[in-house]
Amino acid sequence: MKTKVTVVGAGNVGATVAQGIALKELADVVLVDIVEGVPQGKSLDMNETAPVEKYDALLRGTSSYDGTESSDIVVITAGVPRKGDMSRDDLLWINEGIVAGVTQEVARRSPNAILIVVSNPLDAMCEVARRVSGFPRERVLGMAGVLDSARMRFFIADELNVSVENTHAFVLGGHGDTMVPLPRYSTVAGIPITELISKERIDAIVKRTRNGGAEIVGLLKTSAWYAPGASTVEMVEAILKDKRKILPCAAYLTGEYGINDLYVGVPIKLGKTGMEQIIEITLTDDERAALNKSADAVKELFEKLKTGVPVGV
Numbered sequence: 001m002k003t004k005v006t007v008v009g010a011g012n013v014g015a016t017v018a019q020g021i022a023l024k025e026l027a028d029v030v031l032v033d034i035v036e037g038v039p040q041g042k043s044l045d046m047n048e049t050a051p052v053e054k055y056d057a058l059l060r061g062t063s064s065y066d067g068t069e070s071s072d073i074v075v076i077t078a079g080v081p082r083k084g085d086m087s088r089d090d091l092l093w094i095n096e097g098i099v100a101g102v103t104q105e106v107a108r109r110s111p112n113a114i115l116i117v118v119s120n121p122l123d124a125m126c127e128v129a130r131r132v133s134g135f136p137r138e139r140v141l142g143m144a145g146v147l148d149s150a151r152m153r154f155f156i157a158d159e160l161n162v163s164v165e166n167t168h169a170f171v172l173g174g175h176g177d178t179m180v181p182l183p184r185y186s187t188v189a190g191i192p193i194t195e196l197i198s199k200e201r202i203d204a205i206v207k208r209t210r211n212g213g214a215e216i217v218g219l220l221k222t223s224a225w226y227a228p229g230a231s232t233v234e235m236v237e238a239i240l241k242d243k244r245k246i247l248p249c250a251a252y253l254t255g256e257y258g259i260n261d262l263y264v265g266v267p268i269k270l271g272k273t274g275m276e277q278i279i280e281i282t283l284t285d286d287e288r289a290a291l292n293k294s295a296d297a298v299k300e301l302f303e304k305l306k307t308g309v310p311v312g313v
């Protein structure tokens with residue numbers, strides 16, 4: 001049977017993920033959205049791209065969940081962005097309802113799938129998917145760290161005028177203003193950036209990384225999709241090809257980094273069974289304090305969730 005990935009939400013991010021999976025011939029894709037016509041139209045458009053781009057991956061658009069059965073991976077991008085006078089909490093509850101509903105539908109049809117959550121607020125939506133699916137933490141992960149570190153990698157490459165391929169960046173913590181970019185562990189061809197870039201410029205890169213999402217929203221009036229889409233595809237590829245790649249992902253911690261029962265961005269080993277290991281690195285007191293502050297911000301959101309099961313169960 002051919003590998004199958006379901007992508008729920010055929011908006012900017014979802015469609016980019018579907019296209020990335022097809023371009024790399026990683027799997028056939030079922031693209032689901034509540035807006036009738038959109039997933040069908042985008043899938044047809046991408047199927048018609050296949051002869052030109054030379055990929056043999058079939059996309060199918062649908063507004064029901066029929067056909068998503070036995071997916072290997074389900075990517076959840078469904079949700080609404082913040083509008084008008086909507087508060088962050090309003091957004092939290094609207095997307096909580098959407099992600100809970102989506103999770104229920106996909107988990108029932110694909111009980112062995114690995115869930116990759118993209119919808120915001122990311123860490124809280126991962127928790128909703130974990131609670132509703134009942135899947136083990138190894139199979140419910142969130143995409144944020146790959147994106148945040150890709151942004152930082154680009155800023156480092158741009159600063160030093162070197163290939164982006166030479167750069168590695170390390171970002172821990174929740175996906176929000178409190179994320180923790182770690183210059184000490186960020187390198188260019190193996191050399192820590194602290195040896196290559198002045199403290200002042202590193203501080204500017206760290207600040208720009210933290211504001212990376214907001215910088216794009218300021219320009220586009222909506223959130224990014226090319227880099228978020230590509231980052232999600234990197235996770236999908238690591239799983240389907242069993243690469244055991246170390247990537248920063250939102251993972252449910254049960255004591256690692258001294259954090260309990262919360263989704264926080266940490267480096268994990270990603271392979272065919274999902275999260276195969278959480279990599280713990282030594283932190284300075286300042287870095288640990290920043291990570292704890294980030295975890296506290298995630299905890300505050302978790303406490304507002306309405307999804308049945310109490311935190312920590």
Ligand SMILES: NC(=O)c1ccc[n+]([C@@H]2O[C@H](COP(=O)([O-])OP(=O)(O)OC[C@H]3O[C@@H](n4cnc5c(N)ncnc54)[C@H](O)[C@@H]3O)[C@@H](O)[C@H]2O)c1
Nearest residue numbers: 009010011012013033034077078079118119120143144228
């Ligand atoms: N984790 C990250 O780093 C990251 C990065 C970018 C965007 N995001 C988040 O990803 C989500 C999607 O962003 P986007 O730019 O693609 O938004 P978008 O508005 O373009 O797409 C969202 C899609 O979800 C669909 N949808 C809504 N409710 C649904 C439901 N119940 N079932 C199926 N589909 C449903 C909508 O019809 C829409 O097509 C947002 O929550 C955004 O904040 C996260």
